[in-house]
Amino acid sequence: xxxxxxxxxxxRSSSSGAKKSEAAPAVKAPKKIVRLTAxxxxxxxxxxxxxxxxxxNRHLLGFDSPAKALxxxxxxxxxxxxxxxxxxxxxxxxxxxxxxxxxxxxxxxVQDNGPGIVKAQVPKIFGQLLYGSKFHxxxxxxxxxxxxxxxxxxxxxxxxxxxxxxxxxPGAGKPAHKFDIQIDTRRNxxxxxxxxxxxxxxxxxxxxxxxxxxxxxxxRHSVDGYVEQTAMANPHSQVTYVSPSGERFEYAxxxxxxxxxxxxxxxxxxxxxxxxxxxxxxxxxxxxLRAFLSGEFSRVSPAVADQIAKAADLPVLYxxxxxxxxxxxxxxxxxxxxxxxxxxxxxxxPIGEELLLEGLKKxxxxxxxAATSRSPSVYRGNPFLIEAALAFGAEHLPxxxxxxxxxxxxxxxxxxxxxxxxxxxxVIQTNWKAYGVLQSRGALxxxxxxxxxxxxxxxxxxxxESKEAVAAYPEIMKDIKLAVQDxxxxxxxxxxxxxxxxxxxxKRSYIEKYIPHIxxxxxxxxDISDKQxxxxxxTLKDTLERSRS
Amino acid sequence: MSENLVPKIKKEAKxxxxxxxxxxxxxxxxxxxxxxxxRYLEKEGYFEIRGMKKERTxxxxxxxxxxxxxxxMALSKTLVETDDLATKREAYYVSxxxxxxxxxxxxxxxxxxxxxxxxxxxxxxQMGFAPEEKxxxxxxxxxxxxxxxxxxxxxxxDCTKFGSGAYSIPISVEHLKFETDAKFILVIETxxxxxxxxxxGYWKKANCxxxxxxxxxxxxxxxxxxxxxxxxxxxxxxxxxxxxYGISNIYRTFKVGSGNAAHINEFFCVPQARFLGITPQDxxxxxxxxxxxxxxxxxRAKDAIKNDPxxxxxxxxxxxxxxxxxxxxxxxxxxxxxxxLNYVMETYLPEKIAHPERFLP
Numbered sequence: 001x002x003x004x005x006x007x008x009x010x011x012r013s014s015s016s017g018a019k020k021s022e023a024a025p026a027v028k029a030p031k032k033i034v035r036l037t038a039x040x041x042x043x044x045x046x047x048x049x050x051x052x053x054x055x056x057n058r059h060l061l062g063f064d065s066p067a068k069a070l071x072x073x074x075x076x077x078x079x080x081x082x083x084x085x086x087x088x089x090x091x092x093x094x095x096x097x098x099x100x101x102x103x104x105x106x107x108x109x110v111q112d113n114g115p116g117i118v119k120a121q122v123p124k125i126f127g128q129l130l131y132g133s134k135f136h137x138x139x140x141x142x143x144x145x146x147x148x149x150x151x152x153x154x155x156x157x158x159x160x161x162x163x164x165x166x167x168x169x170p171g172a173g174k175p176a177h178k179f180d181i182q183i184d185t186r187r188n189x190x191x192x193x194x195x196x197x198x199x200x201x202x203x204x205x206x207x208x209x210x211x212x213x214x215x216x217x218x219x220r221h222s223v224d225g226y227v228e229q230t231a232m233a234n235p236h237s238q239v240t241y242v243s244p245s246g247e248r249f250e251y252a253x254x255x256x257x258x259x260x261x262x263x264x265x266x267x268x269x270x271x272x273x274x275x276x277x278x279x280x281x282x283x284x285x286x287x288x289l290r291a292f293l294s295g296e297f298s299r300v301s302p303a304v305a306d307q308i309a310k311a312a313d314l315p316v317l318y319x320x321x322x323x324x325x326x327x328x329x330x331x332x333x334x335x336x337x338x339x340x341x342x343x344x345x346x347x348x349x350p351i352g353e354e355l356l357l358e359g360l361k362k363x364x365x366x367x368x369x370a371a372t373s374r375s376p377s378v379y380r381g382n383p384f385l386i387e388a389a390l391a392f393g394a395e396h397l398p399x400x401x402x403x404x405x406x407x408x409x410x411x412x413x414x415x416x417x418x419x420x421x422x423x424x425x426x427v428i429q430t431n432w433k434a435y436g437v438l439q440s441r442g443a444l445x446x447x448x449x450x451x452x453x454x455x456x457x458x459x460x461x462x463x464x465e466s467k468e469a470v471a472a473y474p475e476i477m478k479d480i481k482l483a484v485q486d487x488x489x490x491x492x493x494x495x496x497x498x499x500x501x502x503x504x505x506x507k508r509s510y511i512e513k514y515i516p517h518i519x520x521x522x523x524x525x526x527d528i529s530d531k532q533x534x535x536x537x538x539t540l541k542d543t544l545e546r547s548r549s
Numbered sequence: 550m551s552e553n554l555v556p557k558i559k560k561e562a563k564x565x566x567x568x569x570x571x572x573x574x575x576x577x578x579x580x581x582x583x584x585x586x587x588r589y590l591e592k593e594g595y596f597e598i599r600g601m602k603k604e605r606t607x608x609x610x611x612x613x614x615x616x617x618x619x620x621x622m623a624l625s626k627t628l629v630e631t632d633d634l635a636t637k638r639e640a641y642y643v644s645x646x647x648x649x650x651x652x653x654x655x656x657x658x659x660x661x662x663x664x665x666x667x668x669x670x671x672x673x674x675q676m677g678f679a680p681e682e683k684x685x686x687x688x689x690x691x692x693x694x695x696x697x698x699x700x701x702x703x704x705x706x707d708c709t710k711f712g713s714g715a716y717s718i719p720i721s722v723e724h725l726k727f728e729t730d731a732k733f734i735l736v737i738e739t740x741x742x743x744x745x746x747x748x749x750g751y752w753k754k755a756n757c758x759x760x761x762x763x764x765x766x767x768x769x770x771x772x773x774x775x776x777x778x779x780x781x782x783x784x785x786x787x788x789x790x791x792x793x794y795g796i797s798n799i800y801r802t803f804k805v806g807s808g809n810a811a812h813i814n815e816f817f818c819v820p821q822a823r824f825l826g827i828t829p830q831d832x833x834x835x836x837x838x839x840x841x842x843x844x845x846x847x848x849r850a851k852d853a854i855k856n857d858p859x860x861x862x863x864x865x866x867x868x869x870x871x872x873x874x875x876x877x878x879x880x881x882x883x884x885x886x887x888x889x890l891n892y893v894m895e896t897y898l899p900e901k902i903a904h905p906e907r908f909l910p
Contacts, residue, residue, distance in 0.1 A: 507609045514616040517650040518565075518607075521619030525562040525626055540569045544609055547574065 058158075061151045062416075062466030066104065067222070069155060070214035071415065072466070073108050074098070074223050076148030077208050078230060079412055081112035082237065083142050084206065088115035091258060092237035096227060098216070100244040105160060106214045111207040116170035119177055119195075126153055126164050126208070127181040127190020138382070138458040140262035140348050142412050152210055154183050159213035163193050168206040176200035216244045220404070221415050227251070229406055229413035232359040233351060233454060254358045263347035265458060266298040269308075269335045271343075271381020277335075278328045281320045289318040289331075299341040308334045345376030345383045348456045351411065356389040356452065364450055367393030370490035374483050379475040384457030386476075388483040390449055392491055397448040405444060407470070408454040414468055421469035423453045426480035435492030436499065451487075453480060508545075515541050554676065557669050558626045562619065565607075577618070578602045580667045584808035589858040594804070594820025596858065598670075598811035614661070616650045621661050628677025634720075636679050637662060663809065670812040672768070674721055684718030684769030686743060686761040689752035691777070694726035695719075708758070713748060715761070722773045727780050731758045733902075734778060736822070738762055738789035738799055742882045742893070751894050755902065758783075766803050768810070771817045778821055784905065785819055788898075791827030791837075792879035793846045796870070797853040797860070800824055805859055824909040825901050829873040832880045835897065838887050839878035850874050863910050 058064065062072035074096060085092035093113040098106055117125060128150060153164035169176035180194040200207075218224055227241045231251035236258055239251040272280070286292035293305035300308070309316045312334035314327060323331070351359070356371040371389035378384070397404065407414040407423045418424050424444070432438070432445035439445040461471040470476065519537040522528065528536075561577065568575035580586065581603050587596035607615045624643060628635055635643065641658040644651045652658040666673045673679070687693075691708040693716065705728075708716045719725075735757050737743045743761035746752070752759050758777070762770055778785050787803060789795035804822040806814025832839060842850075850870050853860045860866050873879070885893040901908075 510609055510612055513649040514612040517616035517647060518612075518619055521616065521623045522562055522566050524623035525558055525619070526566060528566075536566055536569050539572060540575075540607075543569070543572050543574060544607075544612070547608065 058151075058155060060464060060466060061148075061155075062468065063151070063155045066213060066215040067217050068416065069159075069212055070098070070106055070108070070216060071221075071223050071226055073152040073155070073210055073212055073214070074110065075226060075412070076152045077108065077110035077210075078227075079142035080149050080208075081110055081114060081206070082234060082411070084114035085112055085237075086258060086261070089258060089261075090114060091253065091256070092234070094237060094239045095242075096223075096239065097242045098223065098244045100216065101211065104213055104215060105211065106216060106244060107209060107211045109207060109209045111202075111205060113202060113205045116168045116174075116204045116206055117166075118170050119168075122166055122168060122177070122179050123181055123190035123192050126150055126166055126179075127183045127192075128188055138267060139264040140410055140456050140458050142410050149208065150183065152212070153181065154185065156210040156212040157182055160211045162211040165209040166206065167198060167200055169200055169202060169204050172203040224249075226413055226415055228363060229408075229415075230411075232363050232406070232452070233408045233411045233413065235351070235355045235359045235362075252362075254362055255355050259349045259351065262349040262458075263344075265344055265347050265383070266296060268299060268343040268378070268381030269293075269297045269338075269340060272297075272332075272335070274329060274332045277332055278323070278325065281323045281328060281331075284320050286320055288316060289314055289320055290316040292320040298343050304338070304340065308338050311337060342378045343381060343383045345378075345385070347458065348376055348383060348385050350385055350387055350456055351454060353387075353389075356387060356454075360389050360391050360450070360452065364391040365395045366391035366450070368491065368494045370487040370494075372483050372486040372490075374479060374486075377475055377479050379461070379473045382457055382459045382461075384455055384460070384476065384479070386479045386483040387452075387454040387456070388480075388487045389452045390487045390491060392447065392449045392494070394448050394450055397450070399448045400446060402444040403447050403449040403451050406450060406452045408452065409460040409462070409467065409470060410456055411454070412467070414470070416466075417463070417469040420463055422472040422477050423455070423470055423480055425472055426477050427451065427453070427484055429477075430481055430484050430488060432488065435488040436495035437488075437491070449491075451484070453484065455480070511541055511544050515544075554629055554669060554671055555626055558622050561668070562622065565619070575607045575615075576604050577615075577668065578604050579664050580670075580812060582663065582667055582809050582811065584856055584858070587806075587808050587811045587814070587858060589805065589862045591862065593815075595818035596806045596808070596811055596814045598814070613650065617644070617647075617652070617657075617661050618664060620644070620647055620650055621658070621665050625665065625676040625678070629675075634674075634677055634679050637673075640678055666810075667812050672813045672816065674768075679720045680767060680769070684720065684722070684767045684773060685763060686715035686717060686740070687758065687773075688715045688743070688747045689758035690729055690731045690756060691716075691758045692728040694728065696724060709752075713744075715743075715747065718760075718767075718769050718773045720769050722769055722776060725773070725776065727777050729758065729777075729781055729783075730756070731781075731783065732756050733784045733786055734758045734760060734774060735825075735898075736760045736762060736766075736774060736785060736787045736803070737882075738764070738795060739882055742788070745890075746894065749891065749894055751898070754894075755898070762799065762803070765799050768813075768817045771803060771819055775817070775819045778819060785822040786825040786902070786905070786908065787822050788825045788882065789827070790879070790881045791829060791832055791873070792842070792881075793850040793853065793870070793873070795827075796824075796866075796873075797849060797857060801853075801857065801859050823905060826897070827880055827882060827884075828909060829869050829876060832876065832878065835885065835888070837880040837884040839876075839880045839884070842874070842877050842879055846879060847874065865909055869909060 063069045078094065078096065081094055082092050090113060095111040097109040101107055126149060156162055156164060163180040163182045166179045166181065167176060175197045178196050178198040179192060182191045182193055184191050224243060227239060227249065231239045235254035238253040241249040280296055281292065284292050284296055286295050289309050290302055290305040293300045293308055294302045306316050312330040314331065350373045353371045353373045357369050360369055369391050373387045374385055376383045376385040405418065405424060405427060407421055414421065428442060428444060437445045437447045455470055455476065461473060463469045463471050515537050518540065519533045522536060523533040565575040579602060580598055581601040586599050586601040588599055590597045605611060624640065637659055638655060640662065641652055641655040644658055662673060662678055666676060687708050688711060689708055693706040693708065695704050695706060697704050706716060737759065740761050740763050743759060746759055760774060774785060777783065787800050789799050804819055806818040810817065831837065850873065854867055854870050860870060885897050
């Protein structure tokens with residue numbers, strides 16, 4: 001009885017068109033049976049601050065182990081630095097320094113020559129989660145959510161108690177400020193501990209310093225590998241890295257021009273979900289449905305807007321704010337049924353075939369290189385494009401082990417969760433044997449090879465907030481495969497040519513080796529002269545070399 | 550026949566040289582060496598080679614074998630011309646002077662040797678090559694007339710005078726002559742059985758000549774018995790294990806030759822041989838202890854019935870083989886010892902030899 005009642009109320013609440021967060025009154029109904037009153041419950045119910053949530057779920061952000069925490073911290077700071085430089089049209093010049101305080105404690109500093117940050121914004125950017133410029137727009141950038149660097153700061157605060165230190169000069173002639181910032185995790189708000197004007201040499205830029213609990217390891221999954229791979233995918237940047245063991249790595253700038261600036265786009269109607277559509281309807285300033293559709297989305301002209309409205313059985317001058325769930329759903333279905341142009345694709349900024357090759361050649365000594373940069377495609381209304389490059393016959397790689405697969409999303413190397421990533425799956429599903437490369441069933445190919453795959457998109461679909469693996473949308477998988485097949489075919493041509501040459505070489509050496517013996521034997525049997533014998537050998541050699549078999 | 554070999558080798562080599570000088574890829578035609586390329590001659594009683602030939606063209610892939618074959622021919626020519634003899638093993642070592650054309654294993658040189666032998670349709674002894682293994686052991690009322698290597702004088706070897714030992718068949722037997730008053734030749738598969746019969750003087754009692762083959766008989770052994778049986782008009786009785794190997798490999802090869810050396814079966818067969826035992830019927834009649842047939846035995850038996858011209862021609866043999874497979878067992882010569890160690894001499898052999906007409910062909 002009580003169960004049935006509960007179900008009933010739930011159903012009513014969900015069909016009433018009210019937002020889910022406002023469904024609280026539903027709990028009120030089964031008064032006599034439930035021992036706690038709605039009032040009791042209400043006392044226990046309170047807002048969970050995002051920062052509090054992430055304190056408890058730090059693994060979601062990539063801070064699950066001390067080794068990964070170091071990498072994630074560096075990664076978030078570097079992502080921000082590169083994004084800031086590029087947006088300001090400055091060729092990035094990065095300095096990454098990691099200092100060992102103790103075996104379990106490190107101080108990370110990342111400094112850029114970017115535009116700097118205005119004083120008022122600093123606390124919020126570094127001391128409040130989900131604050132940033134990137135979440136609200138669709139544009140290809142490294143960071144997406146505005147969680148990264150503040151989460152790193154929070155992690156440092158939790159493990160070492162030290163605040164995050166930021167020095168920034170927002171332009172030549174302006175004063176440089178140094179801040180010490182902590183996060184009030186309950187309120188998700190920054191607390192500025194210190195704010196001083198300081199002497200700082202760079203004309204503009206930002207330096208972030210964090211002290212965190214971490215461990216440092218060498219190898220491909222470590223900061224060392226991350227910095228190297230970042231340099232490969234960002235040939236327009238100059239990177240200096242000082243490792244905890246004091247080694248200094250300089251990654252020189254390969255390209256003297258900034259990559260094409262990515263454009264911000266409005267969402268494409270086909271990629272919008274019902275809930276978001278409803279919110280957009282309520283928040284828009286547009287006075288009519290026509291103005292709403294053509295103004296808030298890409299690829300919707302007023303004519304197309306009218307067509308959608310007609311399909312949804314709504315007047316074109318219908319006021320969007322009046323729309324309830326029923327109308328929104330009708331509109332949603334009308335949008336899905338309407339044929340629309342694909343979203344603009346020239347908004348993306350690929351690395352490009354040429355720079356992919358140069359970046360790869362700079363880092364890896366190999367016998368053969370190939371690269372491809374595909375034209376953009378669309379998944380769920382979001383444009384994306386895939387690039388792939390490979391270096392085959394790399395000197396330092398073993399021939400009998402799986403290839404080294406380097407995955408990138410918006411130029412950021414992905415170091416963890418390789419198996420869960422759409423890139424890995426696509427590479428495994430590619431038939432490498434067709435290109436003369438060994439491959440066991442369901443495994444990466446076996447070759448002394450590095451394969452780079454880059455996905456650029458206004459919104460890269462990651463499997464989690466720690467941004468380690470790309471979700472396996474069929475459209476994305478298909479394009480990755482096409483890109484990989486393209487470089488694979490180029491490799492296949494090279495390998496087959498090599499095999500043919502080896503074959504011809506073997507043929508030559510066989511002829512060289514054994515023809516003299518035929519001459520000797522014939523001479524012994526037939527008592528012919530040396531001259532005659534040499535003539536026989538020369539003629540036979542000529543005959544065999546001409547033949548293809 | 551050896552005298553004809555050198556011109557044959559020269560002719561073949563000349564053909565190769567001519568083709569090379571005409572800018573053609575030289576070819577050589579080798580007879581196919583397998584049971585598929587033999588036919589059973591009923592009257593003569595042996596496997597005769599049929600005309601199937603495999604043409605080998607000199608290409609990049611065959612240049613090594615071609616060079617080795619020609620060098621083997623050259624070596625053979627030298628051996629024949631100098632009246633020398635090299636064992637198969639020695640020939641293999643001679644090739645070690647051939648640089649890149651040398652053989653890595655003796656099996657490789659043996660194969661090339663067999664090819665050359667078949668190419669010229671001669672016996673490898675005629676080419677100056679000799680097998681390593683000895684021919685077999687002989688005991689009984691026989692005098693072998695041989696020549697002394699140094700003086701060339703005739704030597705008479707009395708095979709009754711070896712005590713508990715035996716006369717050893719030499720590699721080359723063409724020059725031997727025989728004196729005997731024995732009634733038959735008993736050819737035995739295993740050295741163990743031979744030893745027992747020698748030790749107890751069975752040849753004296755039965756007035757026969759005993760020969761031990763020690764497994765599949767060597768060419769020399771076959772040729773020795775053939776020449777002896779032909780010269781003295783003696784019947785030849787074969788006594789081997791009652792299993793597919795003893796019947797189809799040992800007895801069949803002994804009597805009619807093999808597919809591998811089909812080109813020389815004419816000389817290396819003993820068509821007058823008859824199968825004394827152990828027959829499948831013996832296993833039943835003499836209540837012999839048995840072992841189950843192994844998988845290879847069954848395969849060999851089926852293969853014999855299906856592909857071997859000898860079994861196809863001799864219905865009693867096909868039947869006997871079927872019977873053996875039906876029984877699913879095999880019995881060794883030594884199984885007779887189950888009835889007493891000397892049962893074989895005192896009962897089995899006398900009973901069998903009393904009725905040679907019952908022997909399998």
